[in-house]
Amino acid sequence: MSSMFPADVFDPKRRDFLLAGAGAVTAMAIFPELSVARSLQGADTLNIALVGCGRQGRAIIGELQKIENVKIVAVCDTDESRANGAARRVEGAEVFTDHKAMLDKRKDIAAVVVATPTHLHRQPVVDCLGAGKHVYCEAPMAHTIEDAKAIAAAASAAGKLVTAIGYEGRSNPVYQLARTFFRSDAVRDVIACSAHQYQKTTWRFAGSDARREADANWRLNPELSLGLPGEWGSHQFDVAHWYLDELPAVVRGGGAVRFHADGRTIADTVHAELVFKDGVRMQYDASLCTSYLGRAETFRGINATIRLAWSHGWMFKEADAPTQGWEVYANRQQFHNDEGITLIAGATKLAEQGKLKEGVGLPHPSLYYSLWDFAEACAKGKAPTVSAAAALKTTAVAIAAAEACAKGTEIKIDPSIAGSKPS
Amino acid sequence: MAPGCQSDLSTLPPAGGHDAPLLHATMAMGTRFEIALPRWQASQPRLQSVAEVVMDDIRHWHEVLSGFAPDSWLNHLHRAAVGRAGPVRADRAVFDLLARCEAARVASGGCFDIAVGHLMARHGLRSSASEAIADQTVGDPPADLPADLPRERWITLDPDRLTVLLAPGVRLDFGAVAKGFALDMARSTLADLGIASCLLHGGTSSVLALGSPTPPGSAAPRAAGWAVTLGGPGGRRLLLHNASLSVSAPSGRTAGSAHHIMDPRLGRPADRPPALAATVADSGLQAEIWSTVAIVSQGRHPATPVGVLVAVADAPGDSPHNRHHPRDIHPPPVPGHVLRWRADNDPLTWVDEP
The missing domain is CATH 3.10.520.10 (ApbE-like domains)
Incomplete structure (x- = not known):
């Protein structure tokens, strides 16, 4: 064998990976497409209504406004001042305080985005699907398994109507790109995974009067809220389900009020362990008492570790992992003693042009891609990225995690869910 | 600062x-x-x-107006201008902000102008790592702003549609x-x-x-x-x-x-x-x-x-x-x-x- 060629060039497995790598490079070169806001070319204008005009509703309006063929025609909130506030931000949106009245009056609505508090998802989702509207529902889908099943059943009964659930990781281009590496030999056998989210906040929202304040602070009510494992953790659990292509069988957890001793009973700091088959475990930590490290998910394999941080992603290779062809273009960032290869859509092109200085984030917030996927599914009759059936499983895991953390115990996931595929 | x-x-x-x-x-x-x-x-x-x-x-508002964050609304607007994608819809508060800035430009005889982002880039004032990253997502630095394009046509505000259209080559800077x-x-x-x-x-x-x-x-x-x-x-x-x-x-x-x-x-x-x-x-x-x-x-x-x-x-x-x-x-x-x-x-x- 000629010494001019590295031995692994002649290794069929290696060649296969190079081909896979070439595919990955293609996937990385999607930046120009991502950069410009997408439009639903060839589609009629999609009339959308927003139900729930709180802070997440504000973010949703901002991202929907970027999608060319989408028009927000109505906004609805039981709090009229909040609905009026949302309507002021959009040209031509009609205000409602009752979603049923909105559905009765505005027959031109094609799709509805439901961004009410989690415990108030069920009724508008079921009613909107019943009225023949496509629905995007924020995640987690519900705070009880009964509500989650009711939403999944309504989605199933709605036939070809799109019911999408807002687990944004699956629409996030960085996460999609990283998954192509994760599913290849670049990472190989998964050893363990972890996720954390830290943000220093009371999670308490001021309202203009006592009733509004009580309504706004549903997250602190254990009867209505899944707490950190549900409101935050379920998004990260869903990423793990999607990457590992399986659901955990068992979840253990614990939590406490470590700092915000303001009479709340819901934990401000939690930890959980999700146990998958073959012993792979996901460690989860979240806290409202510190912000250091923010949010990230980590997947460790024997060849590399992938770290995802919402708008950014990196791969940390083991020294003995095979060198891959595309690495010539790779941008790297130093993290103390470790060097991460940035997983960037379009990195190859930028690197060739000598423009890549360090990690480039997404050109839009993750929410944008999730809403765009929904709009495209509605316009083109495609399946949603995250169906209600898939979200039911993640929601079930989140409910179990919330219970485990609240009770400091171990919960077995319903075998009918644990034994199934995540999507 | x-x-x-x-x-x-x-x-x-x-x-x-x-x-x-x-x-x-x-x-x-x-x-x-x-x-x-x-x-x-x-x-x-x-x-x-x-x-x-x-x-x-x-x-x-930082997330909306930042020239440093690739995913800000401002850089979305810049990308639309580079790509000649047409008018971009704005939050009414941002639209009003732009309208007030344009009015102040006139009132100040041009001493104040929100459309100085490209001037700052020309003078090397958009060279921090985060700005360079944001600029990568926007595209090549604009070189096609015609010298004879009247300032009044750099920013087109449509109050009926709440849209903003930038002339290619124009970049805004909300830093002030x-x-x-x-x-x-x-x-x-x-x-x-x-x-x-x-x-x-x-x-x-x-x-x-x-x-x-x-x-x-x-x-x-x-x-x-x-x-x-x-x-x-x-x-x-x-x-x-x-x-x-x-x-x-x-x-x-x-x-x-x-x-x-x-x-x-x-x-x-x-x-x-x-x-x-x-x-x-x-x-x-x-x-x-x-x-x-x-x-x-x-x-x-x-x-x-x-x-x-x-x-x-x-x-x-x-x-x-x-x-x-x-x-x-x-x-x-x-x-x-x-x-x-x-x-x-x-x-x-x-x-x-x-």
Whole structure:
């Protein structure tokens, strides 16, 4: 064998990976497409209504406004001042305080985005699907398994109507790109995974009067809220389900009020362990008492570790992992003693042009891609990225995690869910 | 960023005391925003949640207006211009901000212009790592802004559709006004939440002062307003009451010999800028606009609106003064309150006189 060629060039497995790598490079070169806001070319204008005009509703309006063929025609909130506030931000949106009245009056609505508090998802989702509207529902889908099943059943009964659930990781281009590496030999056998989210906040929202304040602070009510494992953790659990292509069988957890001793009973700091088959475990930590490290998910394999941080992603290779062809273009960032290869859509092109200085984030917030996927599914009759059936499983895991953390115990996931595929 | 002012919290009860104001801070717009909320207004949990809501608002506007964040609305607008993708829809508040900036451009004779992002890039003032990253997501630096394209056609605002269209090659920079605008938005939120007293500042150069540190009716000396000191210790002391303060200085961000405050009329950094310009106005946006104008015009702009008070310091360490009214001015009323500059007193004070 000629010494001019590295031995692994002649290794069929290696060649296969190079081909896979070439595919990955293609996937990385999607930046120009991502950069410009997408439009639903060839589609009629999609009339959308927003139900729930709180802070997440504000973010949703901002991202929907970027999608060319989408028009927000109505906004609805039981709090009229909040609905009026949302309507002021959009040209031509009609205000409602009752979603049923909105559905009765505005027959031109094609799709509805439901961004009410989690415990108030069920009724508008079921009613909107019943009225023949496509629905995007924020995640987690519900705070009880009964509500989650009711939403999944309504989605199933709605036939070809799109019911999408807002687990944004699956629409996030960085996460999609990283998954192509994760599913290849670049990472190989998964050893363990972890996720954390830290943000220093009371999670308490001021309202203009006592009733509004009580309504706004549903997250602190254990009867209505899944707490950190549900409101935050379920998004990260869903990423793990999607990457590992399986659901955990068992979840253990614990939590406490470590700092915000303001009479709340819901934990401000939690930890959980999700146990998958073959012993792979996901460690989860979240806290409202510190912000250091923010949010990230980590997947460790024997060849590399992938770290995802919402708008950014990196791969940390083991020294003995095979060198891959595309690495010539790779941008790297130093993290103390470790060097991460940035997983960037379009990195190859930028690197060739000598423009890549360090990690480039997404050109839009993750929410944008999730809403765009929904709009495209509605316009083109495609399946949603995250169906209600898939979200039911993640929601079930989140409910179990919330219970485990609240009770400091171990919960077995319903075998009918644990034994199934995540999507 | 040069230090703008120092909130004189030494006049307040000591931190940690039961009547010390609640303090809360966040990082946004490349600086630290801090709010002080006197405790006589509400319970600790409510004040804490008010502070968090306000800071959440400020971070939101950062995410919309930042030239540093690739995923900001501003860079979405820039990408649309580069890609000739047509008009971009705007949040009504942002649309109004742009409309007010355009009006201020006309009123200031071009001394203030929001469309200076491409000028800053040309002078190497968009070279930080995060800006370079954001620019990568926007596309190649614009070179196709026709020299003969009238300024009126650089930004097209459609009030019926709430859309914005930039001419290819034009880039906006909200750096001069974003903090003041965010303070105005925060003021609205604070009013909704029934908060009448707070000091909120962004990086000490943009300040919103509501009420005073003491409860209404108090006879304490600090009942007249919030004390801030221009330029830090030893500088002029101001009392602010229901007013916004903006301090601009060319000494903050530089690239070689170029400072960051553009003279849009010349297409380059302002010539012979004063060391510092401070303005007090009813709105944070107005204060920011006219402090920038004061730097560009060396404090000599004749058309400063009623109710906007301007002082400049020619050299570091100088006391800020007003070139047009070296002794005393009594501007006519502005809605809601009268601001009076008492130049005969030392220190200068602006006080609210309803």
